[in-house]
Amino acid sequence: MVTTSGRADASRRGTRRASISDVAQQAGVSLGTVSNVLNRPDRVSEATRDRVQRAIEQLSFVPNGSARTLRAGTLTTVGAVLLDIANPFFTEVARGIEDRLGQDDHTLMLASSDEDPVREHRYLRLFEEHGVLGVLVTPAEAEIDHLLALQRRGVQVVLLDRRSPSPAIASVAVDDVAGASMAVTHLLGLGHRRIGFINGPSTIEQCVDRRAGMLRALTTAGLDASAMVEVEVPFLNADGGEAGATELLALDDRPTALFCVNDLTALGAMRTLRAHGLRIPQDVAVVGYDDVNFASMLTTPLTSVRQPTHELGRTAADLLLRAANGLAEEPAHVEFQPELVVRASSVGADGGGTA
Missing domain, CATH: 1.10.260.40 (lambda repressor-like DNA-binding domains)
Known part of the structure; x- marks a missing residue:
């Protein structure tokens, strides 16, 4: 009835x-x-x-789309594990991924590792259990044996915002050594000779590369590593930036400029500088990295190294789909070049900086 x-x-x-x-x-x-x-x-x-x-x-x-997919023998979902989806950099990267997947009617499952390898492994396991077509990963650690094993089990893997240490896994990255070198060369050109570097954990390749870029710029300028005053913070967010800046300001011979590993740490550093009554850039110049959407909107617009965030995500998704569809003969490795965007946090309204 x-x-x-x-x-x-x-x-x-x-x-x-x-x-x-x-x-x-x-x-x-x-x-x-x-x-x-x-x-x-x-x-x-x-x-x-x-x-x-x-x-x-x-x-x-x-x-039930999952059941229908299994019956049809086709997979249309891609997983992405990013370091911190609260960071506007990764938000824009995710938009690029989503835009490319949408062209082929694929869907995105998005997760944040919060820079925690254990959390990353858990999400990768869940994605594999859900039968995803592939995964895009910004690894929270240098070792990628677990990703190689995942790919051997039939799940396509593309490293995102990270150069691949293995020819077997495709990757999309930005030349962070060059980007950091640009940032520090800019500060050296303004006369700064004692530069604070607020960096993150050495397990994260971007942090390692940006440190290498800073040292390259110092060497090129005829300076040694003593011109760099580095502090390592556990988290690449505003709280980490505040903690790093507080530590640097406590030094007897404090830096006249700060280079921050990303824009969120730069934001925290700028808060701390203002809380101590210091002017930006007259007392301390600040340069960030990523050029996220808020960088140009701050009270003192932030000088930053711009990365092609949307294109990073879009290209990584395209590489994964091409590999999954048998259109790639071997894993591709794409590296973009960054650019420095100079704003008032390093160069004052008069066009000059102070050291």
Whole structure:
């Protein structure tokens, strides 16, 4: 018997999600007929299709995409594990991933490792259990044996914002050594000879590369490592920047400029400088890294190294899809070049800086 309203059935089910069996019972048809309406509607008469569609609407039925994918033998979901999705840099990277996947009707499952290798491993395991087509990963540690093993099990892997140490895994990155070198060369050109460096954990390759870039700039200028005053903070966020700046300001011979490993740490550092009554850039110049969307909107706009964030995500997703579709003969390794965007945090309104 066909029920005229799904409300009573829904009440009996409580909050349970309606199944294809519920739809069949509601419409008074077989499970096969409902399946045909969902997947092969041309095989069902118009009157029957209408009856099944009414049942679907009454029950608020949503087809199980995972089950349908498994039956069809195709995978359309891609996972991404990024260091910190609260960071605007990674938010824009995720938009690039999503835009590329959307072109091929693929969906994105997004997770944040919070720079924690254990958390990263857990999300990768969950993604694999969900049967994703592949994963895009910004690793929280230098070692990638777990990613190589994942790819050997049939899950495509692309490293994102990280050069691949293995030719077997594709990667998309930015030349962070060059970017950091640009930033520090800019500060040296303004006359600074004692530069504080607020850096993150050495397990993160970006932190290692940006340190190398700073040392390169000092060497090129004929200076030694003593011109760099480095503090390592555990987290690459504003709290980390505040802690790093506080430590540097406590020195007897404090730096006249700060280079921060990313824009969030720069934001925290600038807060600390202002809390201590210091002017930016007259007393202490500040340069960040990433050029996220808020960098130009601060009270003192932030000088920063710009990365092509959207293109990073889009390119990584494209590499993964090409590999998954058999269009790539071997893993590709793409490296973008950054650019320095100079603003008032390092160069004052008069166009000059102070050391």
